[in-house]
Amino acid sequence: MYDPTVARLTYRALLGRRRALILFSLPVLLIVIAAAVRGFSGADDQVAADVLGGFALATMVPLIGVIAGTGAIGPEIDDGSVVYLLSKPVKRPTIIVTKLIVAIAVTMAFSAIPTFIAGMILNGNGQQVAIAYTVAALVASIAYAALFLLLGTVSRHAVVFGLVYALVWETLFGSLVEGARTLSVQQWSLAVAERVARGDLVTSDVGLPVAVALLTGVTVLATWYAGQKLRSLTLAGEE
Amino acid sequence: MSSLNIDHVSRWFGNVVAVNDVTMTIGPGVTGLLGPNGAGKSTLINMMGGFLAPSTGTVTLDGRPIWRNEKIYQEIGIVPEREAMYDFLTGREFVVANAELHGLGAKAAGRALATVEMEYAQDRKISTYSKGMRQRVKMGSALVHDPSVLLLDEPFNGMDPRQRMHLMDLLRRMGGDGRTVLFSSHILEEVEQLASHIEVIVAGRHAASGDFRRIRRLMTDRPHRYLVRSSDDRALAAALIADPSTAGIEVDLAEGALLVQAVDFGRFTRLLPRVAKEHDIRLLTVSPSDESLESVFSYLVAA
Numbered sequence: 001m002y003d004p005t006v007a008r009l010t011y012r013a014l015l016g017r018r019r020a021l022i023l024f025s026l027p028v029l030l031i032v033i034a035a036a037v038r039g040f041s042g043a044d045d046q047v048a049a050d051v052l053g054g055f056a057l058a059t060m061v062p063l064i065g066v067i068a069g070t071g072a073i074g075p076e077i078d079d080g081s082v083v084y085l086l087s088k089p090v091k092r093p094t095i096i097v098t099k100l101i102v103a104i105a106v107t108m109a110f111s112a113i114p115t116f117i118a119g120m121i122l123n124g125n126g127q128q129v130a131i132a133y134t135v136a137a138l139v140a141s142i143a144y145a146a147l148f149l150l151l152g153t154v155s156r157h158a159v160v161f162g163l164v165y166a167l168v169w170e171t172l173f174g175s176l177v178e179g180a181r182t183l184s185v186q187q188w189s190l191a192v193a194e195r196v197a198r199g200d201l202v203t204s205d206v207g208l209p210v211a212v213a214l215l216t217g218v219t220v221l222a223t224w225y226a227g228q229k230l231r232s233l234t235l236a237g238e239e
Numbered sequence: 240m241s242s243l244n245i246d247h248v249s250r251w252f253g254n255v256v257a258v259n260d261v262t263m264t265i266g267p268g269v270t271g272l273l274g275p276n277g278a279g280k281s282t283l284i285n286m287m288g289g290f291l292a293p294s295t296g297t298v299t300l301d302g303r304p305i306w307r308n309e310k311i312y313q314e315i316g317i318v319p320e321r322e323a324m325y326d327f328l329t330g331r332e333f334v335v336a337n338a339e340l341h342g343l344g345a346k347a348a349g350r351a352l353a354t355v356e357m358e359y360a361q362d363r364k365i366s367t368y369s370k371g372m373r374q375r376v377k378m379g380s381a382l383v384h385d386p387s388v389l390l391l392d393e394p395f396n397g398m399d400p401r402q403r404m405h406l407m408d409l410l411r412r413m414g415g416d417g418r419t420v421l422f423s424s425h426i427l428e429e430v431e432q433l434a435s436h437i438e439v440i441v442a443g444r445h446a447a448s449g450d451f452r453r454i455r456r457l458m459t460d461r462p463h464r465y466l467v468r469s470s471d472d473r474a475l476a477a478a479l480i481a482d483p484s485t486a487g488i489e490v491d492l493a494e495g496a497l498l499v500q501a502v503d504f505g506r507f508t509r510l511l512p513r514v515a516k517e518h519d520i521r522l523l524t525v526s527p528s529d530e531s532l533e534s535v536f537s538y539l540v541a542a
Contacts, residue, residue, distance in 0.1 A: 005339040009325060016327045079323035084380060087288065087317045088340035089310050231307055235290040 003090060006098040010072050014106055019071045023106070026060050027114030034118035045129060048122035049201040052133040056118060058186055061111040061140050062166030068106040069148025070158040072099040078156060080235060093227035096149070100223055103145035112137040132197035140189035143215050147185070150222040153229045181205045188215045241301050241314060241387040241419050242266045243287055248296030250282050257282040259443040260296075265421050269414035271434030272423040273454075279443040280423040281320065284392045287421070288317045300388065313341070316381030320392035322373065324365055330376045331361035337380040351379040355409065371402035378409070389413060391422040395429055407433050431455070462486060463504050467497040468524035469515065478514045485510075496524065 014020070037051055073096075076082040085095055115137045119130020147165075152158040173180045181187050182205055190204035191211035204211065243265040250258040258279045265287075274280050285291040286298050289305040289312075298305050305311050325333055331352065338348040352358050355375040360368070365376065374394060381389060391410075395403050410433060414420045424430050430437055431451045439447040439454060447457055469475045476488045476497055484506040489498040501507035515522050 003340070005336050009328075009336060012327055013325070080319065080321040081323040081325060083290070083317065083319045083321070084324065084337060085340065086290070086309075087312050087315070087381075088337070089312045089342075090340055091309060232292065233290070234292070235285055 001094050001097045002101060003094050003098045006085060006090070006095055007102050009085075010099050010102040011106075013075065014068060014071050014102065019067050022067055023064060023110045026063060027110055030056055030060055030114050030118050031121065034121040038121050038123075043123040043126065045123050045127045045199075045201055048119060048126065048129045049133075049197075051122060052115060052119055052129065053190075053202070056111070056115045057133055057136055057140065057189065058171050059167070061107070061115075061137050061189075062144055062170055062186070063163075064111045065103075065107050065141065065144025066148050066159060066162035066166055068103045068110070069145045070152035070162050072103040072106075072145075072149055072152065074152035074156075074158045077153070077233070082233070083235060086230075086233065092230040093224075096153070096223060096227040096230055100146055100149050100226075103149050104142050107141035107145045108138055111141055127198045127201055128196055129201055132193040132202050135196050136189040136193035136202075139192045139215060140185050143185045143188065143219050146219040146222040146226075150226040150229075153226040153233075178205075182210075185215070185218070187211070240267050240417055243388065243419065243421070244297075244299045244302075245283070245287070246297045246299070248283075248286065248293045248298060250279075250286060250291065250294045256443050258286070258293075258440075261440070261443075261445045262296075263438055263445060263448060265419055265438075266436075267414070267417045267419050268435050269410055269420045269422070269433055270436045270438060271430035272421060272438050272440060273427065273430045274423075274425060274440035274446075276425050278425075278440045280425075280440055281392055282443075283440065284390055284421070284423055288315065288390050313384065314386055315388045315390065316384070316386035318374075318377045318381045318389070318391040318394055320396070322370075324373065324377065324380075326366040327364065329362050329364055330357055330368070330372075330379075333365055333376060334361075334379045334383060338383045341384040343384060347383050347385075348379075351383040352376075354382055355379040356405070370397045371399060374398060374402070374406065378406070386418070388419045389421070391420070393424060394422050395424060395426075403429075427458075461504075463501045463507070464528045465499045465501065466494070466524065466526050466528045467499055467511070467522065468495065469497070470521040470523070471518075472497050474518055475515065475520050478518055479510070482506075482510050482514075498528065 033055060034051060037047060041047055112134050116130055116134040119125060119133055123129060125131060148162050151162055155161055169180065170184050170186050187204050187206045188211040190202060191206045191208045193202045194204050195208060245261055245263050248258060248261050249256065261283065272280050272283065282291065286293050287305065289308065292306045300311055300314065303311060334352055335345055335348040338344060352361050355378045357372065357375050357379055360372060365373065368376065394406060398406065410420055410422065435450065437449065437451055437454045438445065447454055472490060476490060479485045479499060480488055484501055484503040485499060486502045487500040491498055511525065
C-alpha cells in the first residue's frame, strides 16, 4: 500500500514550488505571534490556550492541510502529468494511500511542530497546553490530509473549496452554529486534546468516543473514495 | 505480438458525440490514425490508453479490457500529447521514476534513455528542455518496460524536421520489431511517410482504412472542384459539359469565372487543356478550389 517512487515524486512536488512558501510562512507567523504575545502579556495559561486554539488549531492546521492535501494530487491531475503515474501497473489505492501518507507527514510537520514551539514560547507548556494542542494538531492533520486529498482528486477547484471549508465552516460557522461544531475536524481533535490538558483550558463540544469514531470514519472513507475516483479518472482530450 | 480491438465504440460528452460507432483492429507494425483536428483522434487514443471509458462498445488488448485494468500497462507504453511532466526532475530522474513504477531499475531507464538518444542531456532539469527533447524523454519513459504496444498522441507536433526524422526512424524500428505502434496525426504526409497502415477518422466516424496507396487513391479519386477563368467562359463550359468527366459547371458572374466539378480527376486534367486548344480558348486561371484537408476528409466520410 506504499510506493516509495510515488512518495518521492509527491514530496518533491509539494516542497519544491510556491506551495512551500505558504507552508513555511504560516508556522513562522504563528511563532512570531506567540513571541509577541509572550513579550507583551507574559506567560498566561488562558492566553496560551486562546492563541493555540484560535489561531494554530482553528486556522493554521486546516490551511496547511488544504495546501498539503490538495497539493499532493491536484496539480498533477490539473496539468495532466498524473498520466505518468496512472499508465503504470500500480494499484490506484496504493497511489492514494502513498500520497495520503506524504500529505499527513507534511501537514504534521508544518502544523504540529510549530504549534509545540509556539506553546513552549507562550507558557512553557504550563497545564500541558502545548502538548495538548500539539496532539490535537497531529490528530487533525490526519483527517484534514485525507479530506483535502479527496477534494484534490474529485475537483479542479479543490483549493477554493478547501479554503471555504477551512475558513468558513470550521472558523466562522463552527463558532456561530451549534450543530456545525459537532461536524468539525477541529472539534474532534479538541476532544482528544481535552484528555491531555490539565484543568478545563481545552474543551470540545464532542465526546471522545464519538470524536475518535468520526475521525477514523472520515479518514478511511475519504481515502477509499479517492482511490475509487482515481481508478476511473478520465483524462479528456485536448480537442 | 499484440492487437488492440476497438469494437463498436462510441463516446459522447454530454450531447456531443466525439467518437461514433468505430470498429477497428490495430495489429503489429506502425499504424497512423489520421484525421483533421477535432475528429476524435485523442478521444479514441485516450480510450485505447485506459484514460476514458467508452460510452458503448469495448476496447480490448488481446481480449483483455483496458478500462480500469492497471495490469494492462505492463504491455502498453503511452506518449501523451500534453506537455506537462515532472518539470522539477532531471530527464534521468524522470525516466528512472517511470522505470521504478514498473518495478524496474536504473538499468532499464538507462537503456531507454540510450534508445531515444537523450543521454547527453539526462542530468539537466526537464524545465530546460526544448519541445523535441521533452518528446524524446516522454518516449523514453514509455519504452522503459519494453512494451508490446505503443500509443502516441500527435507525437510530431512542434518538432523540427531533424527531430521528426529521428522519431520516425525510431518508430519504424519499433514497428519492424513486431510491436504494435499507433500514432495520431492530422498531416497526411506525416502518416504516409511512416505508417504501413492508415485509419482515417473524420467527425468521430471511421472513414477509411488501408495502406497509404489505397487512402491516397480514395483522396485523389474524389470529385474535384476547380475555378477556371478563360478568354471565353461560356464556350469552354459548353465544351466541357459534353464530357463524362465533368459533373457540373456553374458560371459565377460575380467572380467572372467557371466553377467546374470534375468526377474523374485524371481524365479531367487531360481534357481541359485539349478542349481549350480545340476551341481556341485561352486558359487564364485553373485552380483547385477545395484542396483543404477538411474537404478531402469530408469526402471520405461520405464515401
